[in-house]
Amino acid sequence: MMTPENEIDYCAIDGEKMTVDFPEYKSWNAAVPEMELAPSTDSGCFKIGERVKVKASVTSPKYGWGRTTHRSVGVITGKNIYYY
Numbered sequence: 001m002m003t004p005e006n007e008i009d010y011c012a013i014d015g016e017k018m019t020v021d022f023p024e025y026k027s028w029n030a031a032v033p034e035m036e037l038a039p040s041t042d043s044g045c046f047k048i049g050e051r052v053k054v055k056a057s058v059t060s061p062k063y064g065w066g067r068t069t070h071r072s073v074g075v076i077t078g079k080n081i082y083y084y
Contacts, residue, residue: 017063019078020052024067028074030054031062038073050076 018035020028032046038053046052053073054061061068068074 017078018046018052018076020074021077022068022072022074024072025074027077028066028068029063034058034061046076048076048078052076 016032018030018032020030020035022028030052034055035046035052036055037046038051051073052075054068054070056070058070
């Protein structure tokens, strides 16, 4: 469980991939630069439990669409959180 004490540790891990659960597609792999918070903010990092969606500017996600669309909103479930 995330607590204010360990939140910063999760926010500072480097990487390019996260796992997102969308209602229509569980454990979807996402390229971090292709994602944005939903609703969109300029926080600078993603955290487990936050809601995300594929950026409107992305036409072909690195790991494919699966059953997701630009309208899909999912929750980050991956163990590592990454700067973008």
